Amino acid sequence: MDKIKLNPVQRLPRTFEQVSKQIVNYLTSEKLSNRSKLPTERTLSTLLGVSRSSLREGLRVLELLGYLDSRQGEGTFVSEPPPFIVPSRVLTQKLDPASLKHYYEISIMCAEQIVMLSLQESIDNNIFKSKSNSPNNFWSEFAYWIESLSSQLQNPYFLSLWQNTYHLLIENNYFLHRDAPVEINTFVESFAEKDESKLKQLLFTLSRIT
Amino acid sequence: MDKIKLNPVQRLPRTFEQVSKQIVNYLTSEKLSNRSKLPTERTLSTLLGVSRSSLREGLRVLELLGYLDSRQGEGTFVSEPPPFIVPSRVLTQKLDPASLKHYYEISIMCAEQIVMLSLQESIDNNIFKSKSNSPNNFWSEFAYWIESLSSQLQNPYFLSLWQNTYHLLIENNYFLHRDAPVEINTFVESFAEKDESKLKQLLFTLSRIT
DNA sequence: GTCGATTTGTTCGTATGTATC
DNA sequence: TGATACATACGAACAAATCGA
Numbered sequence: 001m002d003k004i005k006l007n008p009v010q011r012l013p014r015t016f017e018q019v020s021k022q023i024v025n026y027l028t029s030e031k032l033s034n035r036s037k038l039p040t041e042r043t044l045s046t047l048l049g050v051s052r053s054s055l056r057e058g059l060r061v062l063e064l065l066g067y068l069d070s071r072q073g074e075g076t077f078v079s080e081p082p083p084f085i086v087p088s089r090v091l092t093q094k095l096d097p098a099s100l101k102h103y104y105e106i107s108i109m110c111a112e113q114i115v116m117l118s119l120q121e122s123i124d125n126n127i128f129k130s131k132s133n134s135p136n137n138f139w140s141e142f143a144y145w146i147e148s149l150s151s152q153l154q155n156p157y158f159l160s161l162w163q164n165t166y167h168l169l170i171e172n173n174y175f176l177h178r179d180a181p182v183e184i185n186t187f188v189e190s191f192a193e194k195d196e197s198k199l200k201q202l203l204f205t206l207s208r209i210t
Numbered sequence: 211m212d213k214i215k216l217n218p219v220q221r222l223p224r225t226f227e228q229v230s231k232q233i234v235n236y237l238t239s240e241k242l243s244n245r246s247k248l249p250t251e252r253t254l255s256t257l258l259g260v261s262r263s264s265l266r267e268g269l270r271v272l273e274l275l276g277y278l279d280s281r282q283g284e285g286t287f288v289s290e291p292p293p294f295i296v297p298s299r300v301l302t303q304k305l306d307p308a309s310l311k312h313y314y315e316i317s318i319m320c321a322e323q324i325v326m327l328s329l330q331e332s333i334d335n336n337i338f339k340s341k342s343n344s345p346n347n348f349w350s351e352f353a354y355w356i357e358s359l360s361s362q363l364q365n366p367y368f369l370s371l372w373q374n375t376y377h378l379l380i381e382n383n384y385f386l387h388r389d390a391p392v393e394i395n396t397f398v399e400s401f402a403e404k405d406e407s408k409l410k411q412l413l414f415t416l417s418r419i420t
Numbered sequence: 421g422t423c424g425a426t427t428t429g430t431t432c433g434t435a436t437g438t439a440t441c
Numbered sequence: 442t443g444a445t446a447c448a449t450a451c452g453a454a455c456a457a458a459t460c461g462a
Contacts, residue, residue: 015450016270024301040427051451053263056429060226060267061274065297072428073458083312085295087275091234102293102367109323109368157312158319161371225430250447261431266449282448283439 015050019058022048024067027078038068038076064090083157086164092171100174105207107165111146112203114158115187118149119194139175141184178209225260229268232258234277237288248278248286274300293367296374302381310384315417317375321356322413324368325397328359329404349385351394388419 013021023044026032038044045055059076062068066081086103088095095103143166150159169175182202190198223231233254236242248254255265269286272278276291296313298305305313353376360369379385392412400408 014448021301021303024303028303042427053266053452054450056263057267057270060270061300064271064274065300067297070428071459073426073460075427075459081297083296083309085275085297086293087277087291087295090271090275091231093231093234093238099293102365105365106367106371109319113319155312155315157316161316251449252447263432264430280448281439282437283446285439285447 015054016057016061019048019050019055020061023058023062027067032078034078034080036078038078040075082164083160084164086168089164089168089171095168095172100169100172103165103168104174107162107169108203108207110158110162110165111142111206112200114146114150114153114162115191115199115203116196117153117155117158119191119196119199121153123149123152138180138182138184142180142187145184145187180206180209182206225264226267226271229258229260229265230271233268233272237277242288244288244290246288248288250285292374293370294374296378299374299378299381305378305382310379310382313375313378314384317372317379318413318417320368320372320375321352321416322410324356324360324363324372325401325409325413326406327363327365327368329401329406329409331363333359333362348390348392348394352390352397355394355397390416390419392416 023038032038039047041052041055041059045052048055059068059070063070065085066079068076069079070076088099146162146166147159150156150162153159182205187199187202190202233248242248249257251262251265251269255262258265269278269280273280275295276289278286279289280286298309356372356376357369360366360372363369392415397409397412400412
């Protein structure tokens, strides 16, 4: 008996998948900048040789992933996709406590990284001033601080991850009954003094909040 | 002149958006487990009072986000959405060097977190054995080690983030001409000795690879 | 301020491909 | 082999939003 070489069968990608890939290739190859207008759905469907229904399914995918933005009566426009997407946020769906805890730990990891990188790149944070005068709301102040730091960072993906997870927690009222046993000024001052170990200790206490 | 309060105009969500949200609510409320079968497209469209085209656009979104899985001739099935999605990976699209560097830094952050958490949770890693006998390929060994660690971790989201970024880098040949100046055994031994500072120093050298 | 052209949003009917029994 | 159930795909038509003459 001969040896039979078995390869996994290749299925043709569905139409909408081919459509979305082709359009993204078109976007990148033509170097279409932000907000530039795409051809109409009818034009695209004839160009690609597919029906408008299938083309639209492809456009939906790209819109969801942040590559496009369609507006009725106007047209379809190029957009900048984010580096990360959290499914439940796209659908504004509430999450269970376990998942929230997992996202919380991710957000703290990002915060720590942002703070430490800011120290390394010796970012000037003297401009920072507490936004609100309500000293109770630690978390919004903390978020404001983290974003003011990361906006000066070279790598914008840490900010993206932070924002995704932080806003997800906000939307799920995660911080409603979780006040942190620290004040924002403690962070800001430790940062000004470049006190790395103190900052790490503070962030560790945050990570320990249940 | 009176003060005018300007609120952003509220648009009715498009049909496919309402469809995807309703279906997700249906999934969670009915506690439909993995792989259970949904009603047919025709049934769903009549139940929701929308056309099949609009329903399908909603299903596409859910399929892309990982909530569903449609197979021609069989049906549509429930699936488990991942905590994070990287747009360019969904479209198997190649990325520019700058974006890759950003993702690389994210992946290293995850790796460090996974290692440190594994130390804290005193995970037993004695079972680990190098997979291949080619000592050259540091990165695949490293990835194997990270995954063997994080599979025992309480929070699976670190693993998800790691895998997303690592596989994205692989798919873009990021490691092709980037050999690390360390060996995997150095990591494994330092971990066995619970040498935290040594591990941090090793991970720092990884983060410094350009 | 209205009208008409343009463009996306939505629907319906129909045909085809594919898996299961 | 055939029948059934299902997703996939197409095209034509109409609705609604936007913009400019």
